[in-house]
Amino acid sequence: MKNSLHIYNTLSRKKEHFEPWQPPFVGLYACGPTVYGNAHLGHARQAVTFDVLYRYLTHLDYKVRYVRNITDVGHLENDADEGEDKILKKARLEKLEPMEVVQQYMNAYHRNMQELNVLPPSIEPRASGHIIEQQQLVKKIIDTGYAYETNGSVYFDVLKFNEKYAYGKLSGRKIDELLGNTRTLEGQSEKRNPIDFALWKKADSSHIMKWPSEWSEGYPGWHLECSTMSLKYLGENIDIHGGGLDLLFPHHECEIAQNVAGSGKEGVKYWMHNNMITIKGQKMGRSLDNFITLDELFEKGHRLVSRTFDPMVIRFFILQAHYRSTLDFSEDALSASEKGLQRLQDALFILDNLQASSKGVVNAEELNEKCIRAMNDDLNTPVLISHLFDGVKTINSVQEKRISIDQENLDHLKDIYNTYVHSILGINPFVKDSSTTGISDKLIESILQLRQKAKQRNDWDTADEIRNTLQKMGISIKDKKDGVDWEFM
Amino acid sequence: MKNSLHIYNTLSRKKEHFEPWQPPFVGLYACGPTVYGNAHLGHARQAVTFDVLYRYLTHLDYKVRYVRNITDVGHLENDADEGEDKILKKARLEKLEPMEVVQQYMNAYHRNMQELNVLPPSIEPRASGHIIEQQQLVKKIIDTGYAYETNGSVYFDVLKFNEKYAYGKLSGRKIDELLGNTRTLEGQSEKRNPIDFALWKKADSSHIMKWPSEWSEGYPGWHLECSTMSLKYLGENIDIHGGGLDLLFPHHECEIAQNVAGSGKEGVKYWMHNNMITIKGQKMGRSLDNFITLDELFEKGHRLVSRTFDPMVIRFFILQAHYRSTLDFSEDALSASEKGLQRLQDALFILDNLQASSKGVVNAEELNEKCIRAMNDDLNTPVLISHLFDGVKTINSVQEKRISIDQENLDHLKDIYNTYVHSILGINPFVKDSSTTGISDKLIESILQLRQKAKQRNDWDTADEIRNTLQKMGISIKDKKDGVDWEFM
Numbered sequence: 001m002k003n004s005l006h007i008y009n010t011l012s013r014k015k016e017h018f019e020p021w022q023p024p025f026v027g028l029y030a031c032g033p034t035v036y037g038n039a040h041l042g043h044a045r046q047a048v049t050f051d052v053l054y055r056y057l058t059h060l061d062y063k064v065r066y067v068r069n070i071t072d073v074g075h076l077e078n079d080a081d082e083g084e085d086k087i088l089k090k091a092r093l094e095k096l097e098p099m100e101v102v103q104q105y106m107n108a109y110h111r112n113m114q115e116l117n118v119l120p121p122s123i124e125p126r127a128s129g130h131i132i133e134q135q136q137l138v139k140k141i142i143d144t145g146y147a148y149e150t151n152g153s154v155y156f157d158v159l160k161f162n163e164k165y166a167y168g169k170l171s172g173r174k175i176d177e178l179l180g181n182t183r184t185l186e187g188q189s190e191k192r193n194p195i196d197f198a199l200w201k202k203a204d205s206s207h208i209m210k211w212p213s214e215w216s217e218g219y220p221g222w223h224l225e226c227s228t229m230s231l232k233y234l235g236e237n238i239d240i241h242g243g244g245l246d247l248l249f250p251h252h253e254c255e256i257a258q259n260v261a262g263s264g265k266e267g268v269k270y271w272m273h274n275n276m277i278t279i280k281g282q283k284m285g286r287s288l289d290n291f292i293t294l295d296e297l298f299e300k301g302h303r304l305v306s307r308t309f310d311p312m313v314i315r316f317f318i319l320q321a322h323y324r325s326t327l328d329f330s331e332d333a334l335s336a337s338e339k340g341l342q343r344l345q346d347a348l349f350i351l352d353n354l355q356a357s358s359k360g361v362v363n364a365e366e367l368n369e370k371c372i373r374a375m376n377d378d379l380n381t382p383v384l385i386s387h388l389f390d391g392v393k394t395i396n397s398v399q400e401k402r403i404s405i406d407q408e409n410l411d412h413l414k415d416i417y418n419t420y421v422h423s424i425l426g427i428n429p430f431v432k433d434s435s436t437t438g439i440s441d442k443l444i445e446s447i448l449q450l451r452q453k454a455k456q457r458n459d460w461d462t463a464d465e466i467r468n469t470l471q472k473m474g475i476s477i478k479d480k481k482d483g484v485d486w487e488f489m
Numbered sequence: 490m491k492n493s494l495h496i497y498n499t500l501s502r503k504k505e506h507f508e509p510w511q512p513p514f515v516g517l518y519a520c521g522p523t524v525y526g527n528a529h530l531g532h533a534r535q536a537v538t539f540d541v542l543y544r545y546l547t548h549l550d551y552k553v554r555y556v557r558n559i560t561d562v563g564h565l566e567n568d569a570d571e572g573e574d575k576i577l578k579k580a581r582l583e584k585l586e587p588m589e590v591v592q593q594y595m596n597a598y599h600r601n602m603q604e605l606n607v608l609p610p611s612i613e614p615r616a617s618g619h620i621i622e623q624q625q626l627v628k629k630i631i632d633t634g635y636a637y638e639t640n641g642s643v644y645f646d647v648l649k650f651n652e653k654y655a656y657g658k659l660s661g662r663k664i665d666e667l668l669g670n671t672r673t674l675e676g677q678s679e680k681r682n683p684i685d686f687a688l689w690k691k692a693d694s695s696h697i698m699k700w701p702s703e704w705s706e707g708y709p710g711w712h713l714e715c716s717t718m719s720l721k722y723l724g725e726n727i728d729i730h731g732g733g734l735d736l737l738f739p740h741h742e743c744e745i746a747q748n749v750a751g752s753g754k755e756g757v758k759y760w761m762h763n764n765m766i767t768i769k770g771q772k773m774g775r776s777l778d779n780f781i782t783l784d785e786l787f788e789k790g791h792r793l794v795s796r797t798f799d800p801m802v803i804r805f806f807i808l809q810a811h812y813r814s815t816l817d818f819s820e821d822a823l824s825a826s827e828k829g830l831q832r833l834q835d836a837l838f839i840l841d842n843l844q845a846s847s848k849g850v851v852n853a854e855e856l857n858e859k860c861i862r863a864m865n866d867d868l869n870t871p872v873l874i875s876h877l878f879d880g881v882k883t884i885n886s887v888q889e890k891r892i893s894i895d896q897e898n899l900d901h902l903k904d905i906y907n908t909y910v911h912s913i914l915g916i917n918p919f920v921k922d923s924s925t926t927g928i929s930d931k932l933i934e935s936i937l938q939l940r941q942k943a944k945q946r947n948d949w950d951t952a953d954e955i956r957n958t959l960q961k962m963g964i965s966i967k968d969k970k971d972g973v974d975w976e977f978m
Binding site: 065099123125129136 | 610612
């Protein structure tokens with residue numbers, strides 16, 4: 001049962017049985033962020049998707065080496081080969097040294113990932129930290145004849161590659177169509193063909209992030225880093241390479257071409273892509289002004305939502321859709337997820353305090369098998385969650401003494417929820433960890449309820465005492481017609 | 490007043506007036522950790538020392554670029570030029586890829602720093618990410634004649650350097666004594682002289698972390714990275730270079746030699762060194778088995794302490810000594826710091842709720858000037874803290890209505906405590922941040938006090954209700970003779 005994981009391979013357009021090259025070892029590479037701005041919902045979805053994969057593979061007892069990179073150089077605007085480096089542009093606008101920009105947004109990304117309970121990868125290599133290795137791969141590709149130098153820049157020769165191999169294999173694009181779609185932009189005359197892509201770019205004199213090479217003082221092309229770093233840390237046979245669907249073309253297509261041209265091997269056995277987040281049906285983008293960062297969602301607020309949401313709600317919201325479906329964002333959808341998560345968390349509380357009977361009718365293993373089947377079916381988290389909600393009904397029925405459960409099944413049930421909710425879905429337990437804000441809020445609400453009851457029985461001394469106690473702790477309360485508001489002063 | 494900061498310059502052995510090369514900009518470099526093990530008290534002291542410097546310079550309106558490196562390659566055992574790389578050794582013992590070891594301990598270090606409320610530096614460069622730049626510096630030093638190649642390794646020629654410049658200038662060591670003290674170790678025959686040090690080491694075939702160079706497949710010497718990365722991110726005129734006193738020789742001495750040989754400039758205007766932590770009077774060290782990691786101190790426990798301590802207590806403990814004094818660690822000393830910190834935090838609560846009178850006798854500016862003087866006197870945090878404790882007496886006297894304070898002085902006093910305690914000393918405010926465990930604990934204690942009072946007036950309904958409310962939240966309480974115990978279930 002445990003070994004029947006199937007995952008959808010973008011390369012074959014099919015669900016395939018997952019068999020790593022060298023079990024029990026699994027090499028997993030997922031594209032990380034270009035650190036020139038705050039992380040947004042799209043970053044959250046990609047990170048959570050591959051975090052759950054990482055967690056599930058680990059749960060299946062695979063020894064996973066998970067590599068997720070940081071792009072801190074070479075990613076030009078519009079993902080093209082011309083234009084300004086995204087980080088340099090930000091550095092210019094914010095008048096900072098580029099590496100200060102990188103550090104600032106990398107730290108912010110790490111903070112957001114921690115808030116989302118995304119586990120850190122085993123290795124998090126940075127593009128700027130692997131310039132020599134990238135230059136070595138460029139040399140190899142020149143040596144095999146699939147790259148050429150023009151004016152100090154080196155380009156990948158797509159047409160020549162396509163004569164022997166299939167460029168477009170992963171994304172399903174056809175060379176002829178690609179050729180028809182390209183526009184010739186200024187400076188592209190360096191390329192033999194507009195669909196060639198840069199491996200090494202000569203830097204102009206004002207460019208700050210550049211390194212010496214045998215071709216020019218320059219910097220690596222964006223696609224090159226992922227080929228280089230996956231090769232360095234996972235070898236030529238990588239089990240899984242993941243990323244957002246927006247990276248499928250040209251980024252991943254170019255990676256395959258680089259791998260094949262450099263080593264003769266495609267490198268990756270399973271390509272996995274998570275789908276995009278839409279905002280009320282529209283694509284999310286800076287240009288559409290519907291761009292929501294995680295900081296805005298968690299604490300700062302945004303015009304598209306009337307309030308902020310706990311990071312665990314966002315995580316749960318993401319997991320309630322299958323990773324290959326688009327996920328439409330709206331406040332209503334988030335609020336629904338919040339209620340669902342609350343119901344699940346409440347059930348976990350109840351479960352923790354449930355009493356077993358000498359005999360019972362609950363069969364926990366049935367639920368367990370359904371959960372395994374859902375996860376083994378291409379990480380079907382929405383189905384998994386629906387099974388867990390079925391179990392919530394069972395838990396509530398036991399609590400209400402409408403049905404009974406024996407000790408063995410109770411223990412098994414606790415184990416199932418702990419495993420799936422906490423270990424695999426990565427939902428933080430709420431209460432036992434007193435460092436989450438959740439508990440303080442809950443405690444304050446409880447104290448206020450006590451005060452409310454004291455007032456109802458005209459016990460004004462207790463009511464005042466509670467108010468004073470809270471005030472001493474920096475919490476102010478305000479009586480309203482329909483209840484009480486409170487806030488940290 | 491604000492501009493009269495004096496800092497002790499190890500180079501001159503004097504307190505000097507601090508004047509940056511190009512005000513308002515300050516370039517600050519502090520040596521970061523070699524990430525092959527868990528951070529210990531020594532790491533905490535160094536990080537907190539330069540964090541307070543960074544915070545104070547920022548408070549003085551300097552624009553500080555703070556660079557703190559991560560050593561992830563090239564640091565050999567016993568800080569020598571022979572022997573195993575510390576990270577490779579750990580990787581071999583733990584059977585991990587070296588970069589996994591680096592990632593694991595780097596993440597742990599960042600977590601510890603966050604717990605200690607140490608601000609992240611502006612740039613945190615990694616040695617392995619700057620191989621090209623290090624090679625460029627080696628070339629420069631070869632070109633100026635102060636380095637030579639033997640069998641693919643490159644060494645710095647200390648004697649030749651000393652003919653023109655003063656090697657030993659920073660540490661006060663004399664060349665003759667150094668020559669007398671050296672032992673000839675196996676393999677050192679590559680060096681012209683035993684006190685020469687490696688800039689580039691040829692790697693043997695089993696070595697994993699190595700890069701191509703014009704001399705050999707190899708790796709940089711440990712001292713090289715700090716010269717290289719300080720130069721890259723702060724330029725040839727660096728205002729302050731800091732580190733622990735254990736780095737004074739040979740590490741920083743060699744850095745100066747590299748800087749001078751490479752660029753003709755010493756590079757650094759002010760060298761600052763924090764003193765060591767001793768454990769009950771003894772040096773802390775793995776060999777002495779009195780090594781305490783921060784994780785042990787914060788949560789895991791260690792045989793030298795009977796309990797764990799909040800990271801803020803450790804921070805406060807560190808700041809209660811001047812950074813240039815040795816600091817002796819013991820549980821009694823920590824407990825005393827804990828009490829002191831609690832007294833200070835309590836006073837801050839009281840201060841927040843203090844009432845002003847129309848007239849008053851308290852002169853807040855007097856306190857402020859004393860605080861400024863203490864910080865300007867080579868960051869004298871213990872004197873600063875003693876002034877803040879004098880202020881606590883004032884605060885308590887006002888609360889007890891023995892003296893009065895007017896609104897202007899009350900506002901000023903609040904501002905002083907907020908600035909010095911939170912912004913400069915970096916002590917986390919306890920209560921307003923609901924994410925600290927402090928508030929949950931305090932809330933629970935408050936609820937329990939309410940229950941105690943209910944019981945005293947024989948209001949058993951309320952007492953039971955409170956017990957049930959807490960139980961629902963996973964908190965169990967246990968009545969005892971002398972009070973109530975509680976814990977998360």
